Amino acid sequence: MDKTIDTEWTSLLRFLPGPWREELRDLLCFELRIRDGRPLQSVGPSGGSVHAITVTSADIKHLVAAFSQSSLYAFEEELKQGYITLPGGHRVGFAGKALLDSDGKVRGLKDISGICLRVARSVLGCADRLLPALLDQYGAPYHLLLVSPPQGGKTTLLRDIARQVSDGGKRVCIVDERSEIAGCYQGRPQLDVGMFTDVLDGCPKAQGMLMALRALSPEVLVTDEIGRTEDVLAIEETLNAGVRVLATAHGANLQEVTKRPQIRDLMERQLFQRIIILSNRAGPGTVEFVGAPLISR
Amino acid sequence: MSGACFGLILYASTMVGLIIAKSYRDRPRQLQSIRTGIEMLVTEIVYAATPLSVALENVSQSQAKPAAEFFALTGRGIAEFMPVRQSWAMGLAYLQTSSALLWADLEALRLLGEVLGVSNRDDQERHLLLACRRLEALYANAVEEAARNERMWQFLGILIGVVVVIVIL
Known part of the structure; x- marks a missing residue:
């Protein structure tokens, strides 16, 4: 996959404590790992490096x-x-002590001792070579499932497919439960997701898909990391409404993904017309397979 | 001593009286304006979850000076990554020099600045409503003091001037 990484690192420097900025100014950074009392660590294209900055509690507070x-x-x-x-x-991302409510669910964090800053990577054009295989004769996308292990580039690829389909004139709606696809800030997409794209940010997937169907009349619905029973039911509803679905799932390969009964059910019924499998073999976004799924009942 | 000097004494004492009377008149209005601003902050924070700098800027646009300037100054400081406590103190310093508010009024506001933004919406609501109640009590006191002292100082200034002139004569 061709990659032009725009780290927007400069825009992030202003958040960092003053004395750090000079040291980190020219860093090409994918991730910054900040842990109380320990040296600052960054992850860039050539792997991790440790800096001569020891993080203090005051730095974490700042x-x-x-x-x-x-x-x-x-x-x-x-x-x-x-x-x-x-x-x-x-x-x-934050690490600290979890605060639980009376149901035992996490309601927040306190005593934060670690921070992981992940720089958003928008790779415009990374779907260029795959796109012809993903569109039907009318230019509408096939129902697509994108499979990759973590850090495999599936969200980046999904975002670019959504952008190109949208810029091609289709009404696209992204249900972005974890704000990873469009990277919304105060409801506005911060990453390019296309001209004709609406985003339901922070909305639970299943609920969001049904909301989008009722309220936004999309031609294409995009969502990340499906796997729960309610996601499958919402996808069925979406397919029945004649809306194309582009979704992703965690997994190293199709066999691994189809071990999950919900996704296996979708695959057996051949609801997805195209599958893309990515890996990290030659770096994030290595395409292992593109085409129609071959699943035996 | 010439008549001009007596005139000057009368003018100065009258003006001092009027300024003190004005501060009694302004204090309830300014307290009310800040309290309304804090009630709007409840809406911005609890219902809309608007970040503090934006919420304070929004509130400032609907208020008159000096409350508007207080909220705007504080909001700008926070937007520039200044700690809330420091930014809030900057706003309070402005109120101290440019409003009729007394130490007790500023202290009630200072307490709110200690907790603003540091907890969840429920807790923020609790603190904001508590500040509103404190300001409401101070407002009632300010109205009472204005009723008692405003008119008195309007006349007391000129009266002191007259007494000084008589004593000199």
């Missing part, structure tokens, strides 16, 4: 305030998931 704009309440729902999204679609 970063939490800066990333949350001193408004923890505004990120309450996101903090339950352990992350917040920054302008530009960058993702900040």
Whole structure:
């Protein structure tokens, strides 16, 4: 997969403590790992490196305030998931002590001791070579399932497919439960997802798909990481409404994905017309397979 | 001593009286304006989950000076990554020099600045409503003091001037 990585690193520097900025100014960085009392670690194209900066509690406090704009309440729902999204679609994950509600569900984090800053990577054009195989004679996308292991590039590829389909004139709706596809900040997509795309940000997938069907009348519905029973039911509903579905699932290969009964059911009924399988074999986004699924009953 | 000097004494004392009377008149209005602003913050924070800098900017646009400037200054500081406490203190310093608010009023606001933005919406609502209740009590006190002292100072200024002139004569 061709990659032009736009790290937008400069826009992130302003969040960091003043003394760090000079040291990190020219860094080409995919991830920054910040742990209280330990050296700062970054991950770039050539792997991880450790910097001569020891993170202090004051640094962590500064970063939490800066990333949350001193408004923890505004990120309450996101903090339950352990992350917040920054302008530009960058993702900040937190490690700390979980706060549980009376049902035992996580309602937030306190005593934050670690931060993982993931720089949003928009790879415009990464779907160019695959797209002809994904569109029917009328230019509408086939129902697509994109399979890859974590960090395999499936969300990046899905975003570019959605962008190109949308720019091609189709009404696209993205149900972005974890704000990873469009990287929305205050409801606005920070990554290019196409001219004719609506985004339901932070919305549970199954609920969001049905909401989109009723409210936004999409021609193409895009969602990430399906797998639960309710997701499958919502996908069936979407397919019955004549809307094309582009979805992703975690897995190293098709066999692994179809071990999950919900996805196996979808595959056996041949509801997905195209499958893409990605791997990390030659770096993120290595295409292992594109085509119609071959699943024996 | 010439008549001009006596005139000047009368003018100065009258003006001092009027300024003090005005501060009694302004305090309830300014407290009310800040309290309304904080009630709007409840909506911005609890219902819309708007980040603090934007919420304060929105509130400032619907209020008159000095409340508007207080909220705007604080919001701008936070937008520039200043800690909330420091930014809030900057706003309070402005109120101290440019409003009729007293130490007790500023103290009630300072307490709110200590907790703003650091917890979830339920907790923020609790603190904001508590600040509103404190300001409501201060407002009632300010109205009472204005009724008692405003008119008195309007006349007391000129009266002191007259007494000073008589004593000199």
